């Protein structure tokens with residue numbers, strides 16, 4: 001009889017021992033089905049000396065039920081899973097789950113059935129069927145996915161299958177992806193690009209852990225440079241993972257990739273349909289998927305033979321996951337490269353302060369691309385002091401900015417206005433009684449969206465139609481919008497430049513690949529004069545005729561006292577400024593601010609990035625903040641406010657007396673109500689020397705809380 005240790009997919013139970021029945025062949029990393037009470041659970045065979053389990057006598061061990069026909073998780077991935085769970089103080093199974101990606105992919109054969117419309121249009125239809133016919137044009141997916149898409153029940157769709165309106169299509173999940181061609185369209189690199197590319201290519205060949213920080217100004221051609229390393233990995237038959245921050249916006253990247261390598265890369269993100277997910281997962285484990293472009297979750301997949309990881313726009317905040325497993329994909333990418341013994345390239349025009357510091361300390365090798373490709377000049381950045389040059393009452397664009405936009409329009413050039421706020425107005429109130437529309441589930445105002453005629457919470461998604469009258473005093477037609485969102489700025493542009501063709505670029509308007517593609521085609525075809533957008537427009541785009549960027553409110557990000565506020569403002573403004581003057585015509589940037597004296601604003605105007613980073617690094621050192629000291633947050637939440645508060649107090653009351661650790665709080669979290677849960681927070685500031693994770697575990701693990709209480713640990717938190 002053989003005893004095995006299994007990491008079971010059940011966060012509460014974690015690790016259990018089982019018996020391997022006669023004739024079952026397993027090894028470490030095998031994915032198995034095990035009995036758990038009356039149920040069956042998924043599990044992974046783990047090295048017994050690495051995980052402890054309850055000591056169950058041999059005679060009581062239950063037998064494993066089945067080994068799934070997929071390759072075992074490689075040892076280097078098991079080590080990464082352990083590291084991640086340990087570092088972020090979370091359960092192994094919640095991390096391992098991301099490696100398996102698609103549970104459905106594990107079982108069953110190489111085909112699945114999807115459905116699509118047959119094209120038949122009967123004369124009489126129920127309203128639901130008519131709606132489905134309308135919504136499902138051109139779609140092909142599982143019944144469940146189609147039902148979601150069309151907002152009808154699965155039963156309605158099954159009825160439509162019976163009536164011959166929908167037909168089944170068998171999808172082959174092992175269909176090959178066409179191979180990428182490293183020699184398809186090789187660019188002629190600039191001298192600087194070539195030097196950088198040579199270093200990356202050599203590193204790919206070396207097959208050793210080698211972290212790089214590719215620091216190149218916007219438009220310097222970072223992508224072409226790391227594409228050479230991708231090409232080398234392809235020649236060697238190794239897989240490549242490229243992480244992008246906003247996978248919905250990869251349109252531009254995908255086109256460039258296809259242009260360079262002849263085929264699109266394989267995508268991995270949360271909105272793939274199940275068949276795409278299953279097909280991609282199978283190709284990834286089989287080693288057949290060559291280049292995977294993904295959101296952060298692609299980091300944990302069981303690549304057969306990874307040869308290179310690239311994290312593009314590596315400074316992006318969205319690489320930090322803020323629920324579930326709270327990890328930073330940039331940091332985990334470096335760890336994965338370490339376990340795989342391969343190079344990792346972090347590319348950015350505005351690297352995170354932590355990355356800069358690690359490069360300075362010699363941990364990362366810094367590769368610079370200081371000039372724009374093709375001799376394009378960096379734009380001229382000017383400050384527009386709103387106290388000196390105020391916009392008209394109830395308007396947001398200063399006269400000088402409007403004049404510059406008019407001049408661009410007259411010359412047939414494009415302008416871009418950046419404001420990182422979706423919707424029409426961030427706050428709506430009643431003129432009569434002062435009532436403010438607030439989310440019932442969160443500590444947040446409802447944001448008016450004229451586009452959809454709704455008031456929406458940007459934290460939980462709660463939405464209501466814009467009412468005709470105030471719900472408090474009943475006065476009709478009394479609502480006033482306070483402050484601007486991008487929709488309001490777009491309206492203002494339409495007023496001051498009535499002949500301009502305006503495009504609104506926010507996650508509300510760019511919610512499909514088609515919408516993004518259409519926008520890019522129009523902007524490139526000069527069918528757009530003014531782009532108004534949120535942070536979605538700050539990166540990736542290359543419009544040669546865009547010569548003016550207006551930052552509507554540079555002070556917005558500085559509110560709130562966030563640790564990274566200045567850094568983030570610097571990054572956002574520098575990135576959006578980088579959209580200007582990328583072609584032959586020079587670019588100009590106007591930054592509207594009420595605080596021209598703020599160090600981040602003056603650094604932007606002076607183009608003095610090094611001085612800004614140096615000052616920030618000193619400020620962080622003084623505050624014992626990352627990358628010097630460390631922060632962790634403990635978030636305690638419950639639907640019952642007093643229960644959450646009591647639990648937070650209990651945690652605060654048992655705080656260890658550690659000389660290298662300072663415990664602040666508990667206090668109400670910044671979003672003290674989120675999705676119906678009351679939240680309290682403790683902040684821990686620790687010296688590097690403190691064993692932060694171990695101290696946290698020793699402190700929190702013995703504590704018991706009522707069932708409704710959730711305690712989440714956030715290591716290196718982003719939102720303070």
Ligand code: ADP
Pocket residue numbers: 187188189190193216217218219220221222223224373542
């Ligand atoms: P970054 O990512 O550094 O901002 P990009 O990689 O987007 O810069 O490059 C800027 C522009 O220059 C892109 O349109 C790109 O296609 C072009 N470019 C960069 N390098 C080359 C090259 N070697 N040959 C031709 N075009 C290039």
Ligand code: ZN
Pocket residue numbers: 439440441442444457458459460461462675
């Ligand atoms: Zn809400």
